[in-house]
Amino acid sequence: MxxxxxxxxxxxxxxxxxxxxxxxxxxxxxxxxxxxxxxxxxxxxxxxxxxxxxxxxxxxxIARIERKYKNPLxxxxxxxLLDHFRYVIPAGSPMTGIGNNHQVASLSNCFVIGLDGDADSYGAILHIDEEQVQLMKRRGGVGHDMSQIRPKGSPVNNSALTSTGLVPFMERYSNSTREVAQDGRRGALMLSVSIKHPDSEAFIDAKMEEGKVTGANVSVKLTDEFMQAAIDDRPFVQQFPIDSREPMSAKTVSARALWEKIVHNAWKSAEPGVLFWDTILRESIPDCYADLGFQTVSTNPCGEIPLCPYDSCRLLSLNLYSYVIDPFTDHARFDFDLFSRHVQLAQRIMDDIVDLELEKIELIMEKIRRDPQSDEVKQTEYHLWEKIKEKSGKGRRTGVGITAEGDMIAAMGLRYGTQEATDFAVSVHRTLALNAYRSSVTMAKERGAFAIYDADREAHNPFINRLREADPQLYEDMRRCGRRNIACLTIAPTGTTSLMTQTTSGIEPVFMPVYKRRRKVNPNDTDVHVDFVDEVGDSFEEYIVYHRKFLTWMEANGIDTRKRYTQEEIDGLVKRSPYYKATANDVDWLMKVRMQGAIQKWVDHSISVTVNLPNQVDEALVNKLYVEAWRSGCKGCTIYRDGSRSGVMISVSKKDKKKEKTADEDKRKDLYSSEEHHTHILERPQVTEIRPKELDCDVVRFQNNKEKWVAFVGLLDGYPYEIFTGLQDDEEGIALPKSVTKGKIIKQTAEDGSHRYDFQFENKRGYKTTVEGLSEKFNPEYWNYAKLISGVLRYRMPIDHVIKLVGSLQLKSESINTWKNGVERALKKYVTDGTKASGQKCPVCGQETLVYQEGCLICTNCGASRCG
Known part of the structure; x- marks a missing residue:
């Protein structure tokens, strides 16, 4: 080679x-x-x-950069260190971009942007919008804070007279993100706001309306004062500007009521995430240099890197599993000596990657200079990279982290979520922190400290004092020689990179140690085993997929990995293993949060982690977990309740034994699986011949040529059951406020047996309004096609097949064809993520590998994406 x-x-x-x-x-x-x-x-x-x-x-x-300095690798x-992803794994952007002369892209995974001073003028808001798009096209995830935008109703010096508040600009930033794609990769955005902002409640509610702010993650920055007020049920003052001694506006709210809204929304939709902002600022080493431009204002999209404006960070992980000697045996041990040496080398490599990134920024700026556009067009992008280069070079921030925490714990014979496992994990992360900082001090001697290092500024920082207590000599050497990097550590999700290490991701436990997949088979072939036949008659064989390290556990314990096990036998194997009661959905949730808080004390940036909860948990548990996260010293927390997001399938869970032989055997199940989502199940409702009098309804708007149309999608158990479409705001059509997105379709039966369908919704004041006779509002031709589509929906033709049916209709009228495309778009949002688009080929690679994902078609072969 x-x-x-x-x-x-x-x-x-x-x-x-x-x-x-x-x-x-x-x-x-x-x-x-x-x-x-x-x-x-x-x-x-x-x-x-x-x-x-x-x-x-x-x-x-890396070796080329090393040769610039003493003692080069x-x-x-x-x-x-890199070979077979065994020890050191650069994150996606460095892995793709280092040494890649075919594309001009940044090596940074994370950016934060923001303007000082008057940042809520239209000029400033549009400036941020352009900057985030320019970063996303270079593969960067972007975060920015909205706390400087004035609240709704505030006076402004333009023809609008008053401000529209945060939410319209959340939509703007979200839509811009969705427009950006790089090599099949969508842009990623984090929007945050302080709980002190008077519009924070509107911010918290923004994503609850389906279809709103779909291109961004949102997190609310919570202060200690607010948290204590919520616990004590005391009032809380919001103001704008949020930190002003003489605010232009202020209002008093119930901290408890606002907190309960955060909890409810997180329980219902997994957002907003929470950032414990005082903890972040108190622990932040870069904030010791806040007056020099390093004041933390927001985080990257996954929350693991709090950053100041125009700083960026590159990420790298160490594979913790590889340091376990004799894994899954009673004499397993962790090689702390090898781990310590490799951490120091990993920090050194990370610093080399800062140099490589500065080179990439120069190439980006040179490309911008050569671009044919005018200087007026190019100046924002060029100046953006000037600011990033200056901040990256001044602080030399790095992001050394880990992956395979869950597998490491299991390999040591410990159970994730126990105190023993937490104590061991903390000892590993303490070792990581001390050796990363030791390496940064050594590099300061050889290469020079970061430009603004000042030991006195850091003297009272809690993280630095933890290092001082654990290793006094390290602290003295750091005061004397400085440090190469302003901050060093993080724990990122490592989603796709963990697929290549074939381990658990980041700090997370295993998602599932064993799961099922299905593959289509020909029932006429010899020796074929048919386990499932779907609605259109295709036959499938089920087969077991094992998490790679679960197989290692089986081998270490003399268990045959080639045998075909029954479900009962698999359950027994899992129960014997260290992965039992230690998966994403059944780990001790409170202990997981406490473990995060304990490890956070040895991570100078933050930790990306999600607490996965079963669907049936109540809001009280979410409340308890969030409060525990704050008290435990976590810098942030994200809760995901199974099935709480629209379009996300429900994970397979072990059914109650009594139910398994009754109703569950009568339901048809579709299994879709990937290494990231493992086994999932969609249980479709039974075919229902008697229509309920009332159905929940989604309202979906679309364009039919130049006309505005609306579709009413009636839902039975969340599954499309019927569809009505009609003109909006027409004398013969449907007058419907733009704010209406949900309601009910009510079937009215007259004495003569005829039927009428009405749509009922609540207006802003809570009064119910009814639109009568949906069928009478339509052109007869449209109505007949809607009846056809409703007919196949009611008999549970899979949605992707319904869409294919609608698309195949041979319609002569151009307006009817446009209407048909609108109906397809309305139905696509109900296709379960992961469903294959049968018979359709990818327009990029030509393979029949298209699947539905959030209403778009994604190619699993080449990553191409198209929507609409």
């Missing part, structure tokens, strides 16, 4: 087959690597066919 890259290109199949062998037959890992991380040019030509080539590409570039030494 050559150690240097070449200009030879490979087909997708060549790269996939080589990667498949590299990953030991793991198809998903191979496909993800080829699609996301193998070097490609803008035409899609693939220049690497193996992760080994990728690792040499990275190692050679060789390319071979770096490669040995």
């Amino acid at each position: 050559t150690k240097m890259g070449t200009n030879q290109t490979y087909s997708f199949d060549e790269a996939f087959q080589t990667a498949l062998a590299y990953f030991g037959g793991d198809e998903l890992a191979a496909r993800v690597w080829v699609n996301k991380y193998a070097v490609k040019d803008s035409h899609g030509n693939i220049y690497e066919k193996s992760p080994e080539q990728m690792h040499w590409r990275i190692a050679n570039e 060789t390319a071979q030494e770096v490669f040995d």
Whole structure:
């Protein structure tokens, strides 16, 4: 294998087959690597066919930077750390971008932007909008804070007279994010606001309306004062500006009521996330330099990096599982010596990546200079990168983290979520922190400290004093020599990279150690085993998929990994393993939060972690977990209750034994699975021939040529049951306020047996308004097609097949065809994520590998995406 890259290109199949062998037959890992991380040019030509080539590409570039400094690492030494994703794993942007001369992209995963002073003028708001888009097109996830935008109703010096508040601008930023795609990757955005802002309640509620702010994660910044007021049920003062001694507006609210709204919304929709802002600022080392431009204002989209405006961070993880000697045995032990050495090397590599990023920024700026647009058009983008370069060079911030925490704990014979496991994990993260900072001090001696280092500024920082107590010599050396990096550590989600390490992700426990998949089979083939036949007659075989490290546990304990086990036998195996009661959905949730808080004390940035809860938990538990997270010292917390987000399928759970042989056996189940989501289930309602008098209804608006139309989608148990469409705001159509998105369709039966369908909704004052006779509002031709579609919906034709049916209608009228496209779009939002678009080929790679994802078609082969 050559150690240097070449200009030879490979087909997708060549790269996939080589990667498949590299990953030991793991198809998903191979496909993800080829699609996301193998070097490609803008035409899609693939220049690497193996992760080994990728690792040499990275190692050679790191070694080139190392040669600028004393005691350089060789390319071979770096490669040995990277090889087979065993020890050190750069995050996606560095892995893709280092040494990639075919695309001009940043190596940073995370950015935060923001303006000082008057940041709520239209000019400032549009400026931020442009900056976030310019960063997203270079692969960056972006966060920014909205606390500086004046609240709704505030006076403004323009023709509007008063401000519209936060929510319209949340929509603007969200929509901009959805417009940006880079190599099949959507933009990622975090919007935050202080709980002290008078519009924070509107911010908290913004995503509760379906279809709103779909391109952003949202988090609310909670102060200690607010948290204590909520617990004590005391009033809380909101004001604007939020930190002004002489605010232009202020109001007093019930902290308890606002807190309960946060809890309710998180329980219902998994958002907003919460950021414990005083903890973040109190613990932040960069905020010791706040007056020099390092004041933290928001976080990246996953929340693991709180940042100041125009700073960025590159990420890297260590694979904790690889440091367990004799895993899953009674004499398993953690190699702290090897881990300590590798942490110091990883921090060194991270600092090299800062240099590589500064080179990339120069290339980006040079490209902007060469672009044919006028200087007036280019100046915002160019100045943006000037600010990022200055901040990155001044602080040299890094993000060394971990992955495989869940597998490490299991391999040590411990159970995730116990005190023993937490204590061990804390000892590992303490070792990580001390050695990363030791490495940064050593580099300060060899390469120089970051430009604004000042030991006195950091003297009272809680994190620095923790290091001082644990290692007094390290602290003295740091005061004397400085430190190379303003902050060093984080714990990111590591979603797709953990597929290639074939381990659990980040700090999380295993999602499921064993799960089922289905593959289509020909029932006429010999020796075929048919487990399931779907609605259209296709036959499927079910097969068991094991988490890779669960297989290692089986092998270590002499259990046959080739045998076909019954479900009862699988349950028994899981119960014997260290993964029992330690999965995402059944871990001790309070202990998980406490573990996060304990580890947070040794992470200078933050931790991205999600507390997964079963669907049936109540809001009181969410409340308890959030309060515990605050008290435990977490910097943020995200709760996800199973099934709480529209379009997200419900995870398979073990049914009550009594129910398994009754109703559950009568229901048809569709299983869809991936390494990221594991086994999921959609239980469709029984075919219902008697229509209930009332149905819940979603309102979906669309364009029919230049006319505005509206679709009423009647839902039975959340599944589309019927559809009505009609003109909006027409004398013969339907006059409906734009704010209406939900209601009920009520079937009225006259004495002569005829039926009428009415739509009923609540107005802003809580009064019910009825639109009578939906069928009478339509052109007869549209009405007949709507009856046809409703008919197949009522007999439970799968939604993707209904969409295919609608698309196949041969209609002569151009306006009818436009209407047909609108109906397709209205129905697509109800297709379960992961459903294959049968018979449709990807327009990019030509493969029949399209699946529905959030109403869009995503190609699982090449990553292409299209909506509409």
